[in-house]
Amino acid sequence: MWAREGRDKDGVRHGQKESVRWIEGYERVAELAATLPGTRLVYVADREADVVALMRRARDLETPADWLVRATHNRSVANGEKLWGHTCSGTMLGEITFTMPARDEQKARPVRQQLWSRQARIADGQGGLLEVTCVVAREVGAPAGNDAVEWRLLTNRPVSGVEQAVELIEWYRARWEIEIYFHVIKNGCKVEGLQLAAIDRIERALALFMVVAWRVTYLMRMGRTCPNLDAALFFDPDEIRGAHLLTKKKMPATPPTLNDVVRLIAQIGGFLGRKSDGEPGAKTLWRGLEQVHATAETVRALRDGLG
Structure with a gap:
């Protein structure tokens, strides 16, 4: 390194x-x-x-x-x-x-x-x-x-x-995609703030955060290029449910599209969704996914406890 x-x-x-x-x-x-x-x-x-x-x-x-x-x-x-x-x-x-x-x-x-x-x-x-x-x-x-x-x-x-x-x-x-990816690792995952002293610990942390950063950038890009794909191809059901719970939206009768769920998650992360705002970026997606993931874990815990 x-x-x-x-x-x-x-x-x-x-x-x-x-x-x-x-x-x-x-x-x-x-x-x-x-x-x-x-x-x-x-x-x-x-x-x-x-x-x-x-x-x-x-x-x-x-x-x-x-x-x-x-x-x-x-x-x-x-x-x-x-x-x-x-x-x-x-x-x-x-x-x-x-x-x-x-x-x-x-x-x-x-x-x-x-x-x-x-x-x-x-x-x-x-x-x-x-x-x-x-x-x-x-x-x-x-x-x-x-x-x-x-x-x-x-x-x-x-x-x-x-x-x-x-x-x-x-x-x-195409280099812009790479810059976004490393921006998420640095500023979203905040790897520089970890201050890990041992090289093996740094490598393990990077291995985890590189996967997280890949998912954020992948969702951002696919949400723009293939917005009408089924969201279930990219999120598990509890993540989709969590995004709707946090935005106080009812689950739709038909399966939501990828762009629908991406925009909900970005809204949780601070995306305003005005006409002039364009599509969500990596920063708001990262913030929103943190909350959606926590909510999905809560939904699973409640379901397992009640089951």
Whole structure:
């Protein structure tokens, strides 16, 4: 396990460089790829992983897993141009539209981006060159008061048309699900507040909370993408009953849908359900599930006691 070192009084951060962890992460994915020959594995990372050493390591391993990194450095390419200008000097491939999820104080909103992509050769830091593909996704028509969403991505994957560029954008957007998952572990499960001294106790706690966080994020995503599925596929009967008890709602005559129960649970956790609020997020689901779980346990205890 690894945690970032704090800075000293001079603002210097000691310990192992974080870039080493990004490389080690790719190496673990590469090892997994060897055991899954029929599966495409993709290593997706944000701007902190924009280090040439990572790309060079992937090349040296013969790229057993694809990689996609959000670029932060406007490097020089072999012909002397800067990478981002080089990419956008080509023909625009097309456009992509999607909904940007709500975050912090910003509400969810539609985004339309124009796409460019070009291959380039950049210095590998050891006197050689790396072949990379750069994709630039630039928002057009951003609403007043909102910063335009622009992503510059580097990858080993070739792009021959808009379909391949869109696939890479979707890969990058998928990282948001991972961020939500770890947000639930950190802030919902409050693992940092456990202050467990022994590594084996930390690992056992994480094993439990990772399952809890997975369920919260899974319910949130499925409630949005498959809202009309039967709630009984995701909750046991006592959880469904507990959600109705806590919100003082009568159990419906027909089986409730997944979205019906998800919204009830989120309401218990503080979700207001106004038209402008969109769908429930992980935070209100986590809070609501805590209470629903306790109520379901009470219902079971009462039933068993009366039985």
